[in-house]
Amino acid sequence: MFKTAFVAARDRRRLFVIAGVLIGFGFNKVVDRLGLQAIARMAARNASFPNVARLSPPQRARRAIEALGPTFIKLGQILASRSDLLTPEWTDELGRLHSQVSPVSWEKIRPQLEEDLGGPPDAIFAEFDQNPIASASIAQVYKARLKTGEEVVVKVLRPGLRKIIEADLRLMSNGARIVEREWPEIARYKPQEQMRHLAAGINGELDLINEARNCEMLAAIFADREDIVFPRIHWEHTTERVLVQEFLHGIPLTDHARLDAGHYDKPLLAQKGTDAFLQMALIEGVFHADPHPGNLLAMSGNRIGFIDFGMIGRLSQKRRDQLLMMIGAMLGQNADGLMAVLIDWSGSTAPDLAKLDAAAHGFVQRHSGVNLNLAMVLTDFMTMARENDLSMPTDLAILFKSLVSADGVMRQLDPEFDLFTAAGPTVQQNMKARFSFDGFKKKLAGMGAGLFSAVSDLPALVHLLLVRLKQGKMTVEIEIKGLDQLIHGIELAATRLAIAMVVAAFTLTIAPRLLALGEGVFVSATVVVALIGIGWMLLLRRKRSTPR
Template identity: 50%
Template sequence: MTVLETTFAAARDHKRIAEIAAVLVRFGVDDIAIRLGLGGLLPKRRGRALHADAESLSQPERLRLAIESLGPTFIKLGQILSTRADLLSPEWITELEKLQSDVAPEPWEAIRAQVEEDLGASPDTVFLSFAHTALAAGSIAQVHRATLHDGTDVVVKVRRAGLRPLVEADLRLLSHAAGLVEAQWPEFARYRPREILNHLGAAMGEELDLAAEGRNCEAVAQNLAAMERIKIPRIFSEWSSERLLVQEYIDGIVPNDHAALNATGLDGRELARTGTAAFLRMALVDGLFHADPHPGNLRALPGNRVAFIDFGMVGRLGARRREQLLMLVAAIVETSGERVAALLMEWSGAADIDLPRLEAACDTFVARHGVPPLRLGEAITDFMALAREHDLALPADLALLFKALITADGVMRSLDPDFDALAAAGPIVQEEMIRRYRPGALMGKGKSLALDFAGLAAEAPSLLRLLALRLRQGRIAAEVELKGLDRIGADIRWAATRIAVAIVTAAFALGLAPRLLDFGPTLLGIPVTALLGIAVILGGLAWLLVPRRR
């Protein structure tokens, strides 16, 4: 079933399919639509591209412009793909990183009714002051400045009207496309398109729910409460909802404004250490981290404090994944290429790996990056390139973290050109390793393991009864992977050929040869036909007796 056949069942998506196909044609990337079965919806045209600039641009540039024209869902997908340096080559990554979600804000009159509905009153009543002109705007929401009646400066984030139905339609279509790619092009299965789409759906769900963004912000603030030099904006949940978020306005200096930093006497080295410590604690200890720490989402505050703002994009890491990351850091420090290779294989789940070649590449990797100072951005970039070269796809949560680490490392290095990520991470990694492997924690793991075995033992009788029942019913299904199936086929063809030659040889020897003695001219008193028959018999016997050459 094609995407077109599936989506025609839902008439509400048909218009959107046509819009997508038209945009792909406009920017000269309609081959994507054709491969996905949308060729019948493509507008008829004579030139290669209808957009004025498309003809002179590269394929990655055309795709980036098309994505920006398709709206927030596709922009978010492009941003997710820009984190997948383990899958895409540098020229595609570089172009996708340029994706911009900045758009013109909606006029106040277009959103007034929605804002009043969400606040339960006019904003001019709820707030002491409210700016009707947006401070900034993106494809998902726009931001307005306001002041509470107690004098607190806040920003009010308002989701664009009518956005959810469009996003849901796009997610349905992209989900169909992912299934089609996996079904029709098995060579792309390693890219895990469905996993990427699941990640996209979760990311879009959180971005559309501004209340969820507020909860994420509050959770991070609670996790980092002990770090006095870290500031997280306060959320005013009493006025927040799915479509509207009110949070504290933080007035600070963006980290790449070096003139302002120098004028206020802030120390770039201290800011870099503080910001790195906070980010690594979010990722390695708490498992909930800011996934887009670019300069616009960071602020330098007096006293060399650092503020993180805009938690619309966050990442989550489970305990097992955090433990693996600690193991990766330890493997790099100890220059153990073998352990790096083992982690890569576990993360990718690939079965057909050239292990000696992978371990040799990992040895080269740790030899280059295991010596201080560790340039984190370069190390992660090389690590993902290593995965790409060996056809190893990383899990989506790791790809998001690695992208965030590269972004954060760039910001910190702009503050401190001699920044050593390993020195900054050392205390946190050491503290976490001690916490995880202290006697109490090991006893806890032992108890958990004992409970797992106890649960398994309790379930064993019912599982065995079910297995016996399925055996009696003949309903046991087995999935068998045959290694070297092509070799088996070749052996079967070889055996069949030998049988055929043996039959022909036997026919000449037993049936045709005696009769050939009576026909045709002779040579040295022997009929030529008989000589030919003898030659055929001898040739057949020789072929049968010679062993097969491998």
Template identity: 50%
Template structure:
């Protein structure tokens, strides 16, 4: 990270940088910098009087982030999910972050709204409330009614946000890269990875069309659950700066008197809401990332509505398999499987394995018995990661935060709620689907194709190696530390390749010939049964994790 590059960034965004430094100086960052190992910069901070003078370090950080605007509010919200990095007093304070600001006057945004809907407000809507229902630093929401009598909400993005957000992201990204160089101890926090996550989150939140797509995707994924309601999107009037969607008139789950008046069945609502959320996360791979009571509604017939898809999380297939394995490990009381997953997620650099395994054994002993308190278990898990200096990937941190929030809502509906009772059948069904013979064979076939491609490249690689040897251009750099472990890894990889080649050769070459020999068992030659068993054993061994 050169001084020239730092200077160029500072010159390009000098106005925004001055604003940020002014806020940092006004709220004071002495304690904050000390907590993250940057106390050397604290001398430049001078706190003024007022509210900041009486506030502790976490509250001062929250107040500063709120004043700095949407990018920093979103950064704080992301950090509030990182219980693996920050202690509870910091995450609890960051959870209070609010982006509520005064709404823009209707006269200031009417032209933009009419440009986006392609006509006058009176031509599209039977009625339109010019007083904002809610307002944030990115958008404000208005109630309206379409000509056919449908109640809708209209979400309008504020103007002038993109240049501000782009400048913030440039400055923060450069600061993260600079911090990793100047303070190597910060590397475990993965600041650049957090900033990449922030950039993706801001890009999606600024694009209201993306929110509409998320809403429609979740609605399609949960279409078979008739007890789940997702707002309908009106695509003809929805774009990057404007979102028109159905208004859901229901009861907030934390409104006790209204829930009682509506005669809602709390345990049933909790079970249905959890089933939908776990389906989103573990099976579909896209989930509502902010399921607090304001974004959930109880409807007639004890249906559950999810609203506001401005914040969603995504999980790839591999990550979902790992989460299924984690749930299974907790249920089975397998501490070593929990430790293996935690090391895989974090990289496990420098971890004391014996101490970590002991902690994981204690973890499953505490949470393995029913009823499982999901929020407590996840909180305990991220605390264990933080105590062992293991940082979790951002997608998992967001999911865990959402699960803790959802679990709190469900326990408000049913104090005896047992998440495992809902999760176990879903986990079992998904595991059976993933490891059904057809799925296993598909993965084995893909592996065989990969090995075939490797075999075709091997002659060229050998010729290149021989040429380099003749030219005397082979060089190597060997680090003896950890050589025994490297040797074990090489032996393991070689064994897997050998088993894969033998299994593939058996399946493609020998197995078809076995149709012609031996006595019949259920109409199939006995040697073929044995051959299929060998192939199945080889495939199962290949997909099993290393023990």
């Protein structure tokens, strides 16, 4: 089933590892359905795995994912947020995945770093701490000081990582096609779509130039706000595998002892962080997709600092409109509005409308109180989608994950924090802007541009049609139920139109001249025309009633 001949030429060694891990953690049925039995048995001979017999399937899956490395960990972390696809047993277990790993030694990092910097670190930096301050599955982070005196962080990709990840993505993409074809019960999860988003996200993280651009793009949104801070990029030392940026002096938002000692206004920080996130997502359509506590800092003057921009989410204007409508429906306890959004997101699926209507009204009743818990609300919303056989669009699932993470951070700052209430003014302001008369005019202008484009293409299409007709290369087959009735209606309409044209011609051209000859002549001619028309109608009706 797997294209093993092709795999043998490029990724066979990695496929051996993956198949061996799946067998080792008890996923024999998955291996069989993927057609990897022979490879897996050979790989498992030399592999040793812990006893997993007592572990549940989600626990075994998590352990296998961690054994397979960063590509699979990223996929698992994405699936952990998909309660519209997976039950709580699975999402809770996958939520335990982490990408913190043991650091690569300085001896292995240094050659790659020197190659990218164009010389030894001592020639670029006045100080460079060889002990990483953070180590993840994709990169390691060091603290340094430039010769100009500026404190910076240096992010370095782990050596040899790209080849492994590229092989994983090729194999996982091939596997997604097989799963979507062979497992109808999993096809609604859209494995290939999930893989496209995963590949885009990981490839973005593998290019640190892309991360630097993301940082500057988000910083430009808040160029007029001093209370929202992004690090400055040092482009002269930044490459695809090395990122050098300003070191932000701040306190993690979860370090309450230091925040209290520094007399920070934690409710104010929570509101500012929420405002910034909503500004990015709802207005600009681009947002920080990983707002966990380590990526948000409290800075002097109650400023909020953002760091780590490897994962960025994007929302189209249509998706932002849908999101505004969904949040507005939640705030207004509008079950019909929620149902409409869910149906819009359902795509080609045909949900049970009566069941969905009951689910939407039940959802509104459960969350009609004050001080809503966003994590509970969004999780319940996605559960409602899953129970009605609907799947969320992947971009929105990423946003929901980010919103839940942000809500968790803000609630740690202010236990009374309600993101829905905090979002209310932004949602109302943007809904007014989007659905106001001016907004409607913009949509009309967009429609006009699309119509102009279609009309401008019409001559070329007509020309192509005529060429095909001259060449005799066009065949059109149309099967329409009730075609006889349709033809009859067209013929009848054409007859009426013809009679109307005759009458009009008689009225405008002949009648005035006949009237000049005398009323008797005019009346006689009028009667003749009417009789001809009636006779024509009767003849056509009789013809249509004759069996063919």
